[in-house]
Each structure stands twice: as C-alpha cells, then as structure tokens.
Amino acid sequence: MKVLxxxxxxxxxxxxxxxxxxxxxxxxxxxxxxxxLFVVPKAFGDEDQSSVRLLxxxxxxxxxxxxxxxxxxxxxxxxxxxxxxxxYVGPEEYASMVTDYRATDHFKSSVFAPRYxxxxxxxxxxxxxxxxxxxxxSSLATKYDFDIIHAHDxxxxxxxxxxxxxxxxxxxxxxxxxxxxRSGENINTDVYAIERRGMEMAxxxxxxxxxxxxxxxxxxxxxxxxxxxxxxxxxxNSKSLSEYDKSGLNAxxxxxxxxxxxxxxxxxxxxxxxxxxxxxxxxHFVMAGTGDLLKKMIRRVSQLKIGSRFHFTGFLxxxxxxRMFAMTDVFVMPSISEPFGIVPLEAMRLNVPVVISKQxxxxxxxxxxxxxxxxxxxxxxxxxxxxxxxxxxxxxxKKEGKDEVDTLRWEAASKKIIEVYNLxxxx
Amino acid sequence: MNKSICLCxxxxxxxxxxxxxxxxxxxxxxxxxxxxxxxxxxxxSERCYLPMNELVMDMIARYGDKVKFAFSFSGSVVEQLDLYxxxxxxxxxxxxxxxxxxxxxxxxxxxxASLANKxxxxxxxxxxxxxxxxxxxxxxxxxxxxxxxxxxxxxxDVADMGFDLIFTEGAKHVLGWRSPNYxxxxxxxxxxxxxxxxxxxxxxxxxxxTSSPITAQDYALKIKAFPETEExxxxxxxxxxxxxxxAAETGIFDFMRYLPQAVFDNTDCNFIMPHQAVKLxxxxxxxxxxxxxxxCDEERDLSPWIGNSMQDDAFNTLYDCYNMVKRIKNEEIxxxxxxxxxxxxxRNMCTKFDDNTPYDTYINFMNILxxxxxxxxxxxxxxxxxxxVAQ
Numbered sequence: 001m002k003v004l005x006x007x008x009x010x011x012x013x014x015x016x017x018x019x020x021x022x023x024x025x026x027x028x029x030x031x032x033x034x035x036x037l038f039v040v041p042k043a044f045g046d047e048d049q050s051s052v053r054l055l056x057x058x059x060x061x062x063x064x065x066x067x068x069x070x071x072x073x074x075x076x077x078x079x080x081x082x083x084x085x086x087x088y089v090g091p092e093e094y095a096s097m098v099t100d101y102r103a104t105d106h107f108k109s110s111v112f113a114p115r116y117x118x119x120x121x122x123x124x125x126x127x128x129x130x131x132x133x134x135x136x137x138s139s140l141a142t143k144y145d146f147d148i149i150h151a152h153d154x155x156x157x158x159x160x161x162x163x164x165x166x167x168x169x170x171x172x173x174x175x176x177x178x179x180x181x182r183s184g185e186n187i188n189t190d191v192y193a194i195e196r197r198g199m200e201m202a203x204x205x206x207x208x209x210x211x212x213x214x215x216x217x218x219x220x221x222x223x224x225x226x227x228x229x230x231x232x233x234x235x236x237n238s239k240s241l242s243e244y245d246k247s248g249l250n251a252x253x254x255x256x257x258x259x260x261x262x263x264x265x266x267x268x269x270x271x272x273x274x275x276x277x278x279x280x281x282x283x284h285f286v287m288a289g290t291g292d293l294l295k296k297m298i299r300r301v302s303q304l305k306i307g308s309r310f311h312f313t314g315f316l317x318x319x320x321x322x323r324m325f326a327m328t329d330v331f332v333m334p335s336i337s338e339p340f341g342i343v344p345l346e347a348m349r350l351n352v353p354v355v356i357s358k359q360x361x362x363x364x365x366x367x368x369x370x371x372x373x374x375x376x377x378x379x380x381x382x383x384x385x386x387x388x389x390x391x392x393x394x395x396x397x398k399k400e401g402k403d404e405v406d407t408l409r410w411e412a413a414s415k416k417i418i419e420v421y422n423l424x425x426x427x
Numbered sequence: 428m429n430k431s432i433c434l435c436x437x438x439x440x441x442x443x444x445x446x447x448x449x450x451x452x453x454x455x456x457x458x459x460x461x462x463x464x465x466x467x468x469x470x471x472s473e474r475c476y477l478p479m480n481e482l483v484m485d486m487i488a489r490y491g492d493k494v495k496f497a498f499s500f501s502g503s504v505v506e507q508l509d510l511y512x513x514x515x516x517x518x519x520x521x522x523x524x525x526x527x528x529x530x531x532x533x534x535x536x537x538x539x540a541s542l543a544n545k546x547x548x549x550x551x552x553x554x555x556x557x558x559x560x561x562x563x564x565x566x567x568x569x570x571x572x573x574x575x576x577x578x579x580x581x582x583x584d585v586a587d588m589g590f591d592l593i594f595t596e597g598a599k600h601v602l603g604w605r606s607p608n609y610x611x612x613x614x615x616x617x618x619x620x621x622x623x624x625x626x627x628x629x630x631x632x633x634x635x636x637t638s639s640p641i642t643a644q645d646y647a648l649k650i651k652a653f654p655e656t657e658e659x660x661x662x663x664x665x666x667x668x669x670x671x672x673x674a675a676e677t678g679i680f681d682f683m684r685y686l687p688q689a690v691f692d693n694t695d696c697n698f699i700m701p702h703q704a705v706k707l708x709x710x711x712x713x714x715x716x717x718x719x720x721x722x723c724d725e726e727r728d729l730s731p732w733i734g735n736s737m738q739d740d741a742f743n744t745l746y747d748c749y750n751m752v753k754r755i756k757n758e759e760i761x762x763x764x765x766x767x768x769x770x771x772x773x774r775n776m777c778t779k780f781d782d783n784t785p786y787d788t789y790i791n792f793m794n795i796l797x798x799x800x801x802x803x804x805x806x807x808x809x810x811x812x813x814x815x816v817a818q
Contacts, residue, residue, distance in 0.1 A: 248453015302736040
C-alpha cells in the first residue's frame with residue numbers, strides 16, 4: 001500500500017506535537033510495509049527554489065534511531081514544498097506576524113523569536129496559502145502513484161480534497177486538534193468551515209482521542225460511523241536515563257513543557273507553583289516552550305516574586321527536550337483542552353511521573369498518571385507535592401509508568417491506521 | 428567672584444552577561460559574554476579612551492594649571508581595562524598623575540546598592556576606594572552615586588562613610604526655582620556638601636550634540652549668560668560620549684579641544700576640581716530630596732531600574748543574597764557579586780524603552796542568580812565545615 005500524506009511539520013523542524021506524531025506514525029507505517037509520500041510546506045528564504053523539492057528521507061537530518069530503522073525509511077519519501085504555512089498559527093496571528101515582519105524587516109533577535117522566514121513572495125493571507133498548498137496537492141497527486149490520501153489537520157485538508165478530486169482516490173483526514181481546542185468557544189469560522197468540509201469530503205475521519213471524536217460528532221455534525229479513534233503513541237527512547245546529565249540544582253524539578261498558549265493552561269501551573277513554593281524550600285519549577293502567553297507568565301512569576309525558583313527555558317527541541325525530562329521529577333500538563341497530548345508519554349519514557357488534566361485525550365489511555373481538573377489549582381498542587389515528597393508513589397509511577405508507555409507503540413497504532421485505510425479502500 | 432567650571436567624566440563599562448541557560452545552573456559558573464566584553468572594551472579604547480586621553484593630556488600641557496578635570500571609574504571598567512586593554516589603563520594612570528585631575532568615588536559595580544541596604548552600599552564603596560588606591564594610588568574624597576542617584580538618606584549614608592562632598596543631579600522637581608549653579612548641603616547631615624549637575628549644559632554635549640550642534644564659543648557664551656552671582660557650573664558626562672556615542676566625525680573632539688580657549692576668551696570663569704569647591708565656596712542652602720532622584724530620563728527618577736514586577740523581583744532576589752555575601756571572603760564570588768549588581772541589567776528589564784528585551788533579560792538574570800545563590804550556600808557550608816575541623 002502507498003499513501004500520499006499531507007502534513008505541516010516533520011522533525012527536526014517542529015514546533016509541537018504534530019511533527020512528532022507524524023514522525024512516529026510514518027515510521028510505524030513503514031515498519032508495517034506501507035509506503036509513504038510525505039509532503040510538508042516549508043517557508044523558503046530563497047525565492048528561486050522550485051516549488052517542489054523531492055527529498056529522500058535519508059537526506060533529512062532526522063535522528064535515525066538505529067541502522068535497522070534505516071531500511072524502513074527507504075519506504076518514506078519526504079517532500080518540502082515552498083509555502084508560508086506555519087504550524088499552530090491561526091489566520092489572525094499569521095496576519096499580524098506578516099505585518100510585524102514587514103515592519104521590522106526581520107524578527108528581533110531573541111531567544112524566543114520564531115525561526116520562520118518569509119520570502120515576501122507569497123500573500124499575507126493564510127487562507128491564500130492554504131489554497132496554494134491545495135494547488136500543489138492536486139498537481140502532486142497527478143504525478144505520483146498511490147492508493148490513498150491521508151491529510152493531517154485543517155491546513156492540509158484543502159490539499160487532500162484537491163488530490164481526491166483529481167484522482168478519485170479515497171481520503172482519510174486526521175483530526176489532531178479542532179478549532180475549539182485552539183480557540184475555546186471563540187472560534188474562527190473560516191477555519192471551522194475548512195475543518196468541516198474536510199471531514200465531510202473524507203471517506204473516513206481519524207480522531208486522536210474519544211474526547212476529540214465527541215467534539216467532531218457534536219460540534220461538526222459528522223456521521224459517527226465515519227469517525228474512528230486511533231490514540232497516538234510514542235517512540236521508545238534510544239538512550240537510557242543514565243546517559244543524560246543530572247540537574248545542577250540540588251532540588252526537585254517540576255516541569256511544564258509545551259506551547260505557552262491558552263489551550264495548554266500555563267497559568268494553572270504558575271499558580272500551583274506559587275502554592276508549593278510557599279510550602280517547601282527545595283522545589284524548582286521550569287516552564288519550557290514559547291507562545292503568546294509567555295510574557296504574561298513571566299510577568300505573573302515576577303509579581304508573585306518566585307523568579308528565583310521558577311525558570312523559563314524558551315523553546316526546546318531535539319536532545320534538549322529529553323535532557324529536560326532527565327532532570328525532571330514531576331511533569332505537569334494542565335491543558336484546558338488537549339485532543340491527545342503526546343508530551344506526557346515522552347516524559348514517562350524517561351521515568352518521569354506525570355500529572356495530567358482530565359481534559360486531555362491522553363488521560364483516556366494512561367493508567368499510571370495522576371489526573372486532575374485543569375482548573376483545580378489546589379488539586380494540582382497536591383499531586384505535585386505528593387510526587388515530590390512521597391517516595392512510594394513516585395517510585396511506583398516511575399517504574400509502572402515507563403512500562404505502560406513502552407506498550408503504547410506507534411507500530412501498534414499504525415496497524416489501526418492501516419485498518420482504517422483498508423476500510424476506506426473497501427468503501 | 429569668578430564662576431568656576433567643573434568638568435567631570437564618568438568612565439564605565441558593565442560586564443555584559445552571556446545567555447545563561449537553565450541547564451547551566453549549578454554547573455557552569457561563568458556568567459559573562461567574554462567575547463563581547465573584550466570587543467567592546469577594545470573598540471571603546473580605540474575610538475574614545477585613547478584619543479580622548481591624548482586630548483586631555485594636550486590640554487593639560489597647553490594650559491597647565493588652568494584646566495582641571497574629574498574622573499570617575501567603576502570597578503568593572505578598571506578590571507576589564509586591566510584584562511583586555513592594559514595600555515589604556517596606563518594612559519588613564521598618566522592623566523591622573525598630572526595633578527590636574529580629581530578622582531571620584533563611586534560604587535564598585537556601578538550598582539544600585541544605595542537603594543537596597545546600607546551595609547551592601549558601604550561594601551561597594553569601600554571596595555571601590557581600595558581599588559582606586561591600589562590602581563591609581565589616590566584616595567577619592569568626593570562621592571558620586573550610580574546614575575547620580577541621590578536622596579537625603581543616601582546622602583547621610585555617604586557622609587557616614589567619611590565623604591564631605593557628593594555629586595548629584597540638579598533635578599528640577601527638587602530644585603524648583605533655584606539654580607543648580609551653587610553648592611548646597613544635605614538635609615540630614617549638613618556636613619555633606621552637594622554639587623549639582625547642570626543638566627542643560629551637560630546634555631548639550633552628551634545628549635544633543637548631533638541633533639543641535641553647538642560650537643565651543645556658543646557654549647562659553649551660554650555659561651557667560653548665567654547670572655553673575657552664580658558660583659559653579661557642573662558638567663557631568665559619560666566619557667564614552669567622545670568618540671563612541673558621537674564619532675570623531677561629528678566634531679565632538681574638536682569641540683572639547685577648543686572649549687578651554689573659548690571659555691578663557693569669552694568669560695572670566697576658571698576650571699576647578701569638584702573638591703576645591705568645599706574650600707572655595709559656602710553652601711547656598713539645603714538640597715532636600717526625600718525621594719530618590721537620578722539623572723535619567725525626563726522623570727529623573729528610579730523608574731528605569733526599579734518599579735516593574737520583574738525589576739523588583741530581580742532586585743530583591745539579588746540583595747537577599749547580601750546576608751550570605753557579607754560572610755564570604757572567596758574572591759571569585761565577591762568579584763561576581765560586584766559584577767552582577769550592575770544597574771544596566773535592571774535597565775534592560777524596563778518595559779518603557781524600545782531598545783531592550785526585558786523578559787529575556789529577567790529570565791537570564793534569574794537563572795544566573797539561582798546559580799549564584801547555590802554557590803553562596805555551598806561556600807558557607809564549606810566554611811562551616813572548615814571551622815568545625817579547625818576546632
């Protein structure tokens with residue numbers, strides 16, 4: 001079987017969980033004998049680049065876990081197409097980024113500055129970019145041979161639909177997050193319309209959790225028979241814990257790692273931290289990541305006068321993420337709305353006990369995690385305090401959590417995805 | 428009586444801090460951007476310190492006793508000159524040997540210690556005094572605080588340290604209708620005399636030289652235009668104004684070159700060193716500043732350095748360290764203590780400017796302070812251990 005897959009990010013150039021998920025998923029599919037043609041938009045700095053660049057996966061600086069994996073990668077073709085689509089940015093934010101960019105010529109240099117470069121060749125409107133990507137999608141579809149189309153999240157749905165219309169091949173769309181997760185109730189209706197049209201045009205819809213499945217059915221009115229949940233998974237770690245250096249702080253470290261946006265509930269983490277810092281003298285907190293609420297969080301931390309025990313690292317990627325986990329004693333994900341939430345699995349992989357919000361998709365699959373309501377700051381503080389101070393529970397979580405997460409493999413999840421493909425093909 | 432002119436130069440370069448990551452805490456204790464520091468010191472030496480020193484020496488050679496200057500060096504700049512540009516330091520030493528130059532006292536690390544606590548402040552000033560004695564062989568008698576920050580309390584603290592003269596800003600909101608061109612005295616301890624920077628004349632050189640250029644002649648005429656009875660005009664500028672802030676092409680060096688002659692030709696003023704004022708004139712009245720003032724911005728207050736929550740958290744965290752620092756003799760730690768206090772880092776946390784990155788600065792500085800605190804704790808711990816062993 002051969003899949004034409006549209007994504008919007010792929011390691012090592014990632015800003016969030018989607019890239020990591022796509023990486024694991026394609027690898028799992030390749031291991032199960034599926035060939036993948038992976039297409040990713042990329043903002044080229046150079047205008048002379050041809051619109052389509054074909055890359056073999058081995059040309060990409062992906063950290064291939066080991067030599068045996070390499071042969072699976074021969075089944076994956078990786079493509080970057082010139083586009084200004086930016087992951088995790090809505091139309092409004094995109095417009096203001098372009099305006100800012102044009103005003104300053106380039107982003108201010110800062111640890112937290114985004115890494116994107118605009119060529120100036122393309123429009124300032126994200127919707128135009130989506131449409132352009134769709135055009136590329138349909139032209140690619142005529143050039144390559146494949147059996148099924150798989151599109152990840154709304155930015156790529158138009159491309160998926162275009163490919164389906166030109167070839168008549170079945171389309172599977174994958175909902176990693178809905179507009180309601182990103183914006184609360186205050187949704188962008190254009191984005192909503194694209195999501196809905198994508199799911200209506202698709203032969204089957206994959207959701208990353210039952211939480212997301214319910215949203216898709218209730219808020220988008222999609223036929224429940226069409227929607228199948230396939231939980232995300234995580235790749236096993238190649239390095240063991242002992243290979244990472246320990247923290248130089250002689251203290252417990254509690255970590256938040258993710259985009260610092262409304263959806264992730266960073267303020268609940270800060271408030272819980274404040275409660276614990278008042279009670280203890282040897283717990284430090286780290287907020288890793290960046291996002292539109294970062295400055296607000298920094299201001300709040302300084303207002304609470306806890307800056308000497310609450311640290312910000314900026315955006316971490318690659319090895320630094322695992323380095324951070326290796327120093328972490330408790331990982332916290334207080335997301336207000338999290339379709340799945342892959343990061344706790346990455347933490348557990350390195351023997352880190354986790355506290356997650358009940359409003360996350362990952363809480364459906366995890367047994368060895370403490371679960372609280374995102375808004376329950378006291379409950380959150382209790383969990384963190386317990387895992388920092390009571391050895392019995394933290395030791396249990398370290399071990400059992402690791403065992404549990406090691407069973408949540410992409411190889412298994414990919415088998416479910418292949419079942420979905422077969423179902424779509426038989427329709 | 429003839430009017431006196433006091434020309435004072437502040438020489439300072441901070442230790443610029445490197446990007447200090449969370450992962451560095453407890454592991455790497457070097458906080459400075461060495462490349463940047465070296466580059467800046469060497470660049471400023473070449474563009475400003477060396478040519479300006481030469482000019483000062485020329486003026487002294489030409490006019491002899493008739494020209495006088497005052498210099499104030501932070502400990503940070505002296506340390507860095509010693510490290511990266513020793514010949515420039517020698518050139519400063521030469522100037523000070525001439526006898527026409529007074530050396531001013533200040534805080535070692537260009538710090539805000541005067542606002543934190545008296546002991547920390549005193550430690551800064553004494554350390555600076557020692558350095559001046561060691562490097563230049565002179566003991567300063569006139570004090571000037573970082574960014575001319577002053578209040579009645581700070582003045583009283585300075586008097587307690589044995590100074591009888593302090594330099595500060597002739598801030599309008601304190602002076603009211605009165606002129607900065609007299610000597611005043613401190614409101615709590617009248618023994619401490621106060622000299623005030625004339626902001627208009629100082630800014631003509633340091634702030635407005637390119638936007639509204641002025642010739643030495645016009646400058647001298649401005650001084651002449653002050654009322655006859657006024658006694659002293661204090662011009663206090665950053666030394667880096669010459670050649671670094673304003674490149675040689677702007678004519679800033681030529682302005683200085685002709686200034687003494689223009690003053691002698693057009694007025695009957697003479698140049699003095701600040702501390703001469705104490706013998707030459709009587710204080711005109713009390714300079715009453717209950718709330719701290721500074722020489723910065725339109726407001727002339729502390730808002731560039733403290734006031735927002737990030738600045739306050741960083742400031743309190745830093746000076747909370749003093750209780751441990753005061754027990755420690757470890758030279759490396761004390762050196763870092765001075766360097767970390769630089770007021771510039773707090774200015775970079777200010778949200779009212781466009782040319783800085785307050786959030787990044789705060790995060791970086793707090794990471795450094797966390798590491799610094801760890802070192803203080805472990806030092807104190809090992810001191811205790813040694814004591815026990817000795818017993």
